[in-house]
Amino acid sequence: MGEWTLESAWLAYCGAPPAPGGAGWNRDPWLGAALVAGLALAWGRAADRRALLAGWAVLALALVxxxxSLSVALFSARVGQHLVILLAAAPLLALGLPAPRREAGPGGIAAAAACFAVLLWIWHLPGPYSATFRSDLAYWVMHLSLLGATIWLWRGLLLAAATRPEAVLPAGLATAAQMGALGAFLTFAPRSIFPPHEYTTLAWGLTPLEDQQLGGLLMWVPGGLAFAGVALGALVVAMRRGRFAA
Known part of the structure; x- marks a missing residue:
């Protein structure tokens, strides 16, 4: 499992693993300043200010x-934080942030789906995952790379959904499948694979393996269903327009 002790947990950006009832808000002033500055920079060129504001609010809520704090103690909480960012904040930001007028073609959407898949799997490998608990830089590289890739993917999916549904369908299905595969792997793994949570879950009534299984289920079901729903919507649009007619 690697060497990991409670004494080293203070290195995590979000603090030491909390006990039940002890999870608090993130009051990092640098994060607050970065969120305000980022919103101000994007506001003047926003494609949709309401979507931008809603997405920024969801992103800020997930981070502060x-x-x-819970994500330090529980892998399932870290997955929950990721899902809030990737499935709620990212699509809103994809609609709200300045975007190219030209919609993405099949190649661009496929590239975005591939980039998202690679990053999602990399950051859920034991080594890179553990690095985010030892290094603030790794923590923010994880969040920013996943957020950027997901905005890129959602932008392609949402912009092309009405006009190029045949490009959205395979990307949506592939993304749902790979998220489901990662979730299933984490759910059915015979042992826990994340050293940072080896000693942090028992206070919450979960073994490390049970916590990992819960996180896997969250990624498998809500994550997979979100992108499967996009693919299904694209299929319905395409069938109505006769794109897949015999």
């Missing part, structure tokens, strides 16, 4: 709410 007790989810940040």
């Amino acid at each position: 709410s007790p989810l940040c």
